[in-house]
Amino acid sequence: MNTYLVGTLWLVGVSITTLAVVVVLRRWRRDSRPLVDISVLSAVFSLAGMLFAIVAAFVFIDVWSKAAEARDATYSEAQAVQLVAWSANGMPAPERAEMLGLTRDYLREVVEQEWPRQAAMGVDENAQGWRLVQRMHEVAARNVEQAEDAPAAVESLLQARQERLAQADARIGEATWFALLVGAVLAALPIFFFPFDRALPQLALTATVASMITLLLFTIQQIERPFAHGRVPATAYEETLTRISRP
Template sequence: MSPYLVSVVSTLGGAAFAFCLGRFLGRVRDTADGEVGGQALSLIGAVLLSSFILLTGFQVAGSWSALSSARGGTYDEARALTDTYWAAGGLATADRTAVRGLLRQYTVDVRTAEFPELAHGRTSAAAWLALDRVRAAVRGAVAMRPEQQTAKAAAQSALATVYEARSDRAAAVKAGIPRVVWLAMVVAGAFLIAFPAVLGVTATARHLVAVSFAGAAVAFAIVLAAQLNHPFQEPFGVSRAAFVFAETRFDEMDVPRA
């Protein structure tokens, strides 16, 4: 099922759940003057505010922060790859060709093979192997002249940053909010939605509309937090744009300078 459809169905389900509770458990009489009671309005307003603060404000903000960190990590890795590629330009011709070719292969492996794996919560063994080959090529590069030694040291330093960023990405794939927290969110959301009906708030049309909106907001917040909690899955997951950028920079650095 499409992630977008899941959000829509969950939101409508929350609204329907709240409507049924309000309709069948709420009282069917109004205040003496026929107007909506101020106590009922205050209660529904408190439920709406609690739903927003507890679910949307806390869980979504935390998941969005983790997603932003994962996205930033891919660009840190891409920048380190371009730094390594640039530094390799100072190596001997054979070593430069070998290192740059392996860097391109690693970047292609991440973009084409690893990102589908990340969506399933794992990294690519082939990409790890490709990066190890880059490190071996840099380590084995001949550095007879001072400028070659400087280039080799710079390439090794930038490559260490690549490994660090990649390890952070592997950790981000496995990280997430514990299941018990999701269970607590669902139970708390259901209680917040059911609270007006349990207290016997009058089931007028206006009350049902307000409570249904609260149900929709709570359900949408939970699903949104769940989707943001997986930083490499659709619809909000990290894209491959950073590695496409790296490949573009590789091409630019290959152009001979005048």
Template sequence: MNIFVAGSLWVAGAACVGGLIAYLVRRFGRDDEGRPGNNDAAGQVFTIVGGLHAVLVAFVLISLYDSVSTVSQTAQSEADSLVAASWAADALPEATKDRVHQLAAAYARTVEEQEWPRLADGGEVPATGASQLDQMRQAVAEAPADDDWLLDRKTEASNQLWSVYQARQQRLAHSGAGGVGAVVWFALILGSLITAILLPNLFGGTRLAAHIVIVSTLAGTITLLLFAIYQLQNPFSGGVSVPPEAFTSALARLV
């Protein structure tokens, strides 16, 4: 299902549920016009609880968004370093150059076709990519360097492969981060119910229609934020998933 359709359905459903609860509270409560006497106390509690919940939601959203941005930058850095290592190997002996080019293209293809789907579904990443990277390192390390130029190119290729390894480890670490933990989800959901359903129904004085609109809007808005958090949990899947375009471009330059 399209992410915009799914999000709209969740928001509309939450708004309807919130409005229904608000109607039932007013319709079958002791006071048809709400509880005006609660407004001062309920307002103070709502300000504190709502503020704390807003801080938690904002912290989680910003953290997840930063994670998505970091994964995108890390993937681009990994792909660029892979291409740079292959280019640096052009100055090495023919056998080493061909070997590094072959392994670099195979590594980019492995990341795009094998690793990325596993990162998206949370499965175990195969060791093929790590093995190919290690073979590139060995090929460069064993290459003879008879002059300063070759030694410089060999060192550059080794440094770029080390950058590939570092970026790879960061990418895999973000996959295993697990998104939002169970405790945080518990706090988010319970806080949302208190903020969107419980506390607004303690206020009184407004007309029934206005009260239903207020509670529905609040419930829908908070649900929208929770839906965004859910979609941002895994930077390799969901509505804002990072595609393997960096490795697609790298592969085009390597073959």
């Protein structure tokens, strides 16, 4: 489903829910007298909102920075593939052709097969990419005398691939989500008990606060995984593929 549509549905749903709660509370408390002292209520509202904002800001910065780390990981992996291709220069012609073919197949596998799965927030641990790396290792092992740096190049590719897949499956954790969700409820709760003489200002203010909190949580959920929703493109692999010429 489209991200904009999902976000809009969440905002509308939360707004309607909060408005319904406000209406119920106003009917229950028709005299509009505050349940607690207004100065205490304001202090609690400010403190809860500030603490939630601090926690949410740290989480947001963390998940946002992961996209930059993931982008760097893609260039490291693509560079490792390039090094594997260069390491084949000292091999006999048939072995060199096989190694170059494997590097091209690997890049195509990443771009055409693995990237859509990552964008859909799924990681295939038994992907064809692992088998291609294994075949590169076998070719490098057979030609270690002609290309001494080939095994090390394949090893660097293996490490870069593992790093990228680890980042693709990274999440902020259930404990963090628990803190965010509970913090959001506690931050918004005091606003329901402010005494408003008129219903319209209270409805508008409550819906605004609830919508902003929902928008922040929805944004964090959408960017939680750096490769989801196409945040990190496969540009590094595509550029490397164009540089690896056929033997």
